[in-house]
Amino acid sequence: NAGVTQTPKFRVLKTGQSMTLLCAQDMNHEYMYWYRQDPGMGLRLIHYSVGEGTTAKGEVPDGYNVSRLKKQNFLLGLESAAPSQTSVYFCASSYGGTGVADTQYFGPGTRLTVL
């Protein structure tokens, strides 16, 4: 099993360009998450999904959009990249379910630089 994979690993964008980050998991997890990690800020939740076809906003959703058309994939889009979006992006997945302890499995990260 590959676990959680992320594409691409690195990317450099110019301000105003758009891109999509792809996350895939092969563990049949219901829940998926996108985080960004910045020095001194820790992991912050951007958007998440509790099942195919659903999405919800996290702590820092502005400037990002997401889609979960297939259970195993979760896409993060930047429509018009800004330098403030320079960060390392992590995708995670979990079994999901309310009232249960739910641990998350993380991908290797995508390092994005916006010039």
Added chain:
Amino acid sequence: SQKIEQNSEALNIQEGKTATLTCNYTNYSPAYLQWYRQDPGRGPVFLLLIRENEKEKRKERLKVTFDTTLKQSLFHITASQPADSATYLCALDEGGYSTLTFGKGTMLLVSP
């Protein structure tokens, strides 16, 4: 406001000693508290989970305590090794439909 606080300064210890990392929180009512390890350039990896009604949890050389009165969790690594050097993150889960909220992490450096 809600806060999760972990030591921002790196913790330096010698091999063989016990490392103790702290996670304090305010204005949360976590149903669960989790600890993750993160190596440079990699994603976090789950280590241990402890429930609100549990005082202590162990796994091999790792031990986690959870004091909901003090609003604090302690993470211990006994007989530490240089391979334990990493950043350790605590994360709170308030249960229900809530998501995990992570602390900023503490870097542990174990020297031979």
